[in-house]
Structure formats: C-alpha cells, structure tokens
Amino acid sequence: MNAGSTMERVYLDLKARIVGGAYPPGTRLDPFHLAKRLAASPTPVREALHRLSGERIVDSWHQEGFRQPIFAESDLCDLYQWAGALIGLALRAPALGSAVPASLLVSMEVEDYPARVARLFRAIALLCDNREIRYAIVNFVERSEFFRAAEARTDPAADEHLSAMEAAFRSERWTELRSKSAGFYRRRIAHAGRVVAALRPRSQTIG
Template sequence: MGKPSRIERIYSDLKEVLFSGPVRPSQRIDVDALAEHYHVSTMPIRLLLNRMVGAGVLDVVPHEGYVIPGATERRIRDVHRWNQKILMLALETAMDDDVPAEFPELSLDAEDVVAETEALFLAIADFSDTGETRRAISNVNDRLRPIRRLDTGDLIDVASEIKAFREAWQSRDLHTLHRLVWQYHDRRLALVPHFVALAYSQ
C-alpha cells in the first residue's frame, strides 16, 4: 500500500483537530479557519466535511453549515449498541475459528484512554474475516470520540477497565475479552442520560 495522498492526510488530521479536545454538541465548524490552517481553498475542506457528514461524524444544518452532531440519548445509545454488536461478532468469529487469533502488541495504558480504547477495538475488529468490520469500527470510533472524551468522573472506573482489558489481551483470552467488551458497553448504555448532560455542560 502506497503513501496516503495529501487529501487523505488532511482528512485524517482534520478528524484529530476537530475531536482532539472537548466539543459542544451543535458547535459550528469554521470552514474558513480550517482552509487557512491547511493552506488550501475552502472547496477541499468542504468536500472532506461532506465526507464526514456521510460517515455520521458531522451534521450539516441549513443556514448554519457543518456542526458537531447533537448529543441525543437515541444517537448515543444506537452507536454504542452497534459498536457492541460488531465487536461481539468479531470475537465470536475468532472463538469459532480453528486457527488461533493473532494478538498484535498493544500497550493499553491509561495515559490516553480514548486512543487506547480505539486501538483495542480496531484490533478486535481484525479478528473478523472481513475488512468491513474494521471499517465499521473505525467509523464508530470517530462517532464516539467526543463522548469517550467526556470526563465521567466517578461514574466509570476507566483505569480498572483498561487494566482488565490489558490482562485479557496479554493472556490471549478471547472469552474474557468477550465478557469485558459486553460489560464495557452495558455500563455505558446505562449511563446514556449522564453522557447527554455532560456533553451539554462542557
């Protein structure tokens, strides 16, 4: 595979720029500022933002332009459930396979829990026998990043979660990973109303 084109590098970086810190639901995206930042015209920026709209990462609102999607209970619940189902399928595929699953090296430390969680879920997606699974999880990672970056305080012990995932990963224990992934999502599904409140209190 060759090097990504400049437009693909901008697209990847653009997602990081937009979601690397706290964002407010319905926050407007400044197209002119992004074009200036990347030293390009607004046209390629709009094309990339339209691509994000198609992926469900951004919304477009008449007379407002591109905005961060609203944090509704239904949206947050639906995306978490979709993530859970995809990961369950990937893990069950690996457990049913006669060939031992490959476990790439993952640090899974608590320094950047969001990045580590995304890397873990992408690695689990690779247990599936189709590249579509990885693309689906990559898309969900993009859509859930603002929610995962919320400060949940004492609602979720993320350090303990990461520790349990790290131990299961190092042990190559698919059954424990299956249970942990299920519990990870069940905890968040129970806290959806809190996520909505936190998102709008930023």
C-alpha cells in the same frame, strides 16, 4: 502540492481535530473559517467535510452546512448498543484461533483512557476476517473518540473495566473478553446520560 494531496492533508487534519474534541458539540464548521486555520482554500475543506459527513463524523443538512454532532442520550445508547454488537461479532470470528494478539496491543504507559479504548477495539477489528465488520468497528471508534474522556470523568470504574478487557485480550481469553465487552457496553449505556451532560456546553440548555 497538488489538489489531491491538499485534500487528503486537510481531511486528515480536520478529522484529527474533530475526533479529538477540538470543537464542542453543535459547533458550526464553516469551510471559510476553517480554511484559514488549515492553510487551505475553502474548496478542499468543503470536500473534506462532505467526506466526514459520509462517515458520520460530522453532521450536515442541505443548505445548513456542517456541525460537530450533538448526541442526545438515546443517540449515545444506540451507538453503544451498535458498538457492543459489532465487537461481539468480531470476537466470534474464525480467525481468532490463529491470532497473535500481544503484538497488536503494545503497552504504552503514557496513553490515556480514550487512546487505550481506541487501540483495544482497533486491535480486535484487526483479528476479524470480515472486512465489513472491521470497517464498521473503525468507524465507530472514530465517531466515539471525542466523548471517551467524558466517559472516564463520569465513571470512576471505566479504567478498571478497560484494564480487565485488555488483560483478557492479551491472554487470548476470548469467551471472557466477549463477556467483559458486553458488560462494558451495558455500563456505558447505563452512564450515557452522564456523558451527554458532561459534553453539553454550560450555556446550552436542554431542549
């Protein structure tokens, strides 16, 4: 396997682990330790971590390495507000009139809440003819995937709100979907503190 393919394999594997919540918030991501688990040398792992840092999926500091992000309540509120604004922009795209949304949102009964949220917002991104908006939506989907399970645990109505958005998407009721999406993110902002508390390791104090 050449260096380029090794780097891509390591990047995809490491990204899946991080967004999937394999490491608690604040976990130091050491290239040497990760290299053993990923069956690679530290160099492609370090390169993958730099790439993930550029995508803001991991945090990094000069001379201090990499870690799984730690979100304060204000950080999560900012991300939710940004995500809601992007989805609102995507749902105003001119291409929506010629879309075929049903084929983009294939029903999978085994999917859990985080997978369904990611699938819905990726499908909305695909309907948008603005590439920058599409890329930004995909990025926030990836950055938020690891705390979606905490949303479902801390908000019993989360699944109900998601189902309503899915139904509006399948029926191409764009005005309704814009309204429900805005409501979804208002609710996410209101529950951000609970999500942050659910993500915090038991031994980690608030400081």
